[in-house]
Amino acid sequence: MKLLIANLCLLTPIVAEGSDKKEQFLRDTPGTYVDSSGQFFIHASMPLNFLIQAGTQEKQAHTLGHQKDPKNKEPIFLSEHGPHKFTLRDGKRIFTFPFYVDKKAPSIDISFSKANSMTHENRKIFGKGLSISLSASDRESGLHKIYYRLNQEAVQEYEKPIAVEKQGKYRLQYFARDRVGNTSDLGVKIFEVDTTPPKSVHKFVNAVKSDKQMVLSQLSKINIGSTDEESLVSRIDFQITDQKKKPVQQGVFRTPLNLKTLKMGAYTLSYYSIDQVQNREDKVTTNFFVDTLAPLHDLVFNQDHTQKGRTDYISQRTKIALKSSDNVSGVDRVEYALDGSARQPYQNPFSPPPKNGFFSIDVLGEDKVGNQASKTFKSLFVDRGRPTVSFLIQGPVYQNGSLYYVAPQSKLVLNGEDKESGLKKIEYTINNEDYVEYKSPLRFDDDGSFTVEFKGLDFVNNMSPNRKIDLFLDDKKPKIFHRFSSSPIGDREHQGKSLDVYPTNTSLFLGASDDHSGIDSITYSLNNKAAIVLKEAMIPLTEPGLYEFKVFAKDRVANMTSETIRIFITSPDIRAH
Known part of the structure; x- marks a missing residue:
């Protein structure tokens, strides 16, 4: 005779996680299970019928009715979890048939590994290489299988760790089922995978682009x-190297980099x-x-400029231009001040101060990256004075009023200062x-009047x-003339000439x-004696003899x-003949 417990059941939905009903794949699948030791497990929701079978023929089996109503063969349901037994007494003999009612679902655990993670604003974010492991256990009938569903994919059996490689947002659902069909509560993990590195940019403050x-x-x-749109930035590493590839600054960027120690x-x-999940961008x-x-x-002086020693001389007509140069970043602004006055922006060439004498110009220049330099020009002189000229x-020269009489050998020298x-x-x-430039003293060849005009020019014009x-x-x-007060009384031969x-x-x-210029002097000598300046026109001749006058x-x-x-x-009494 056999006592059979039939596996006849109708599934009943179980509500979980606030939804009205479990999804189809979460419903229990009540059943029975016999382990290797022969232990018999039955799902708590399974209906129990008691059949007695005589012999070995199943057609000889008979479902027993209730004691009070043998015709009532409705199944019974056991509500208590744990071991149960059926006892059959035959006189003094007692036959016990043990079995186990399993109404507890497996417990299930989840673990994340092989990826860095962070939590930000209740968001769990993982980096590259994420592996998800599911594990479950059941102390009664034992674990049957673990299932999971990732996002909207189909439910699938868990066999090995789940590798999540693509970036995105994920919803992982998972559960376990024991050998009699008890299903664990649905586990849900919402997380994100960030495989994209951050993106960094730099900005130069106080900089200019020059020559690319x-x-x-x-x-x-x-x-x-x-x-970083997902997991936020953890840190920025930087390095500055010189032309020899030698680091001059390096470390973790926290505040704007200061360049005060860098050389040209x-x-x-x-x-x-x-x-935050250790995604690293390529080096920039x-x-x-x-x-x-x-x-x-x-x-730069536009005109009327000369330099003597270290002094620059200019005129009041001169325009002064400031020439500032910077062959790297370029000049940004220039200011200047005359003789200690307030500085003003330089825009166009300017005039010197309206005075005669030394003056100074203070110049301040700044390039396009903030380098400043000032320079004072002190050796500047405004020459407003005119030259003086003379002659x-x-x-030989003789002045008669404003007219100067000169001789052919005379020279006119022009002087200036x-x-x-x-x-x-x-x-x-x-x-x-x-007008011609004077180079050497002037001489005049032709007899007559000449008017000479001349002027001097200094080095600032x-x-x-x-x-x-x-x-x-x-x-x-000159012309010499003479006459005697008496007429000749005769003539006389002298050295072959008649006198x-x-x-x-x-x-x-x-x-x-x-x-023209007039007589300056008349001199004469008598008989080769010393010359005498003629003071009176009449010269008495009282002594007889030869008179030889040389007149100049x-x-x-x-x-x-x-x-x-x-x-x-x-x-008179001697007659010449």
Whole structure:
């Protein structure tokens, strides 16, 4: 005889997690299970019928009815979890049939591994390499299988750790089922996978692009920013190397990088960021140049400029331009001040101060990355004074009013002086011809009047007032004339020449004339004696004898003429023949 417990059941839905009903795959699948020891397990919801079978033929089996109503063969349900038994008494013999009612679901655990993780605003975020392990246990009938569903995929049996490789948002549902069909509560894990590294960018503060490179100064800063849409940035690592690839700064970026210690030259900045789940971006590199030199300043004068020693001389007409240069980042602004006045922006060439003498210019320049330099120009001189000019006549000269009489050998020397910038040149014109530059003393060849005008120019082109001089070239000799107070009384032979003979007490009258400058002096010598300046026109001749006069007449510019007069003086009673 056999006692059979039939496995006949109708599934009943179980409510879980706030939903009205479990999904189809979560419903219990009541059943029975016999383990290797022969232990019989039955799901608590299974209906129990008691069948007695005589012999070995199933057709000989019979379902027993209830004791009070043998015809009532409705199944019974056991509600208590745990071991149960059926007992059959046959006289003194007792037969026990044990079995186990299993109404407890398996317990299930989940673990995440092989990936970094973080929690942000109640979001669980994992990095690359995420592996999800599910484990379950059941102390009664034993674990049958573990199931899971990732997002909207189909439910599948868990066999090995779940690898989640793609970036995205995930909803993992999982449960376990024991060998009699008890199903665990549905486990749900909502998480995100971030496999994308952060993205970093840099910004140069106080920088300028020049010749396809970024130029910075020691005043500049470097900011590095990074964003990560999923797991947030953990840190930014950076390094600055010089031209020899030697690191000059490196570390974790926290505040804007200061370049005060960097020398003039080219550098490379490299950096990368890492997010909270250790996604690391590719290294970013960029080159830049540190300019430590401030602009250089110089002055440019548009006209009227000369330099003597260290002093620059200019005129009031001069315009001063500031020439500032910076061959790296370029000049940004220039300011200047005259003689200690307030600085003002330089825009256009300007005039010097309206005074005669030294002045200064203070120049402040700044390049496009903030390098500043000032320079004071002190050796500047405004020359507002005019040159002075004069003349000198070398050689014979005679002045009559404003007219100067000169001789052919006379020279006109033009002189000039300038106490500031210095005399550059003297120009002159003769009789209103074109001005020419004076180089050497002037001489005149043709007899007549000449008007010379001349002026001086200093090295900043200040011009003296015109000077004028009227000249007359006197190249004519004076004319000597003489007469005697008596008439000749005869003649006498002397050295082959016939000479007039005059009586004693005859007087000689000497004179001279000049058409231009006039007679300066008349001198004579008698019989080769010392010359005598003629003071009175009449020369008495009282002694008999030979008289030989050598007469010289000179005009006021040293033109000279001479004449020899030979006569005999005799007593009246002696007749010349």
